[in-house]
Amino acid sequence: xxxxxxxxxxxxxxxxxxxxxxxxxxxxxxxxxxxxxxxxxxxxxxxxxxxxxxxxxxxxxxxxxxxxxxxxxxxxxxxxxxxxxxxxxxxxxxxxxxxxxxxxxxxxxxxxxxxxxxxxxxxxxxxxxxxxxxxxxxxxxxxxxxxxxxxxxxxxxxxxx
Numbered sequence: 001x002x003x004x005x006x007x008x009x010x011x012x013x014x015x016x017x018x019x020x021x022x023x024x025x026x027x028x029x030x031x032x033x034x035x036x037x038x039x040x041x042x043x044x045x046x047x048x049x050x051x052x053x054x055x056x057x058x059x060x061x062x063x064x065x066x067x068x069x070x071x072x073x074x075x076x077x078x079x080x081x082x083x084x085x086x087x088x089x090x091x092x093x094x095x096x097x098x099x100x101x102x103x104x105x106x107x108x109x110x111x112x113x114x115x116x117x118x119x120x121x122x123x124x125x126x127x128x129x130x131x132x133x134x135x136x137x138x139x140x141x142x143x144x145x146x147x148x149x150x151x152x153x154x155x156x157x158x159x160x161x
Contacts, residue, residue, distance in 0.1 A: 050102065099117040112140060
């Protein structure tokens with residue numbers, strides 16, 4: 001076997017390693033992503049998943065959260081940075097439902113209250129609001145994609161022009 005043939009084979013082996021490694025990594029990440037998004041909420045009782053998006057340009061500081069009859073799977077962050085989102089999840093074992101709220105403070109005395117009520121026959125986002133004198137400078141758009149028993153809600157807070 002000539003030196004040129006040996007070099008070609010070595011180069012061919014070396015050239016195939018990065019694509020194989022990349023394919024392996026992508027597959028591993030794909031499986032990890034699937035595991036993180038599927039089956040993360042328990043099926044033993046009602047659940048709530050709240051996607052909160054901060055489009056204000058201001059950091060939002062957690063002032064309080066309430067889940068009196070259940071538990072947080074993923075509780076709210078202490079600070080929600082400008083132009084970012086979080087997913088807050090909660091559950092309980094009461095087959096009748098669950099209700100939670102998360103309150104963030106903004107500059108001045110503005111507070112954003114995000115509510116989700118997931119009760120059989122009455123799933124809603126009622127109670128979501130801005131409070132405080134400076135609350136008039138902000139708005140919350142909320143949507144409910146699915147209701148009882150697994151409520152999925154989205155909230156986007158923006159600053160009025």
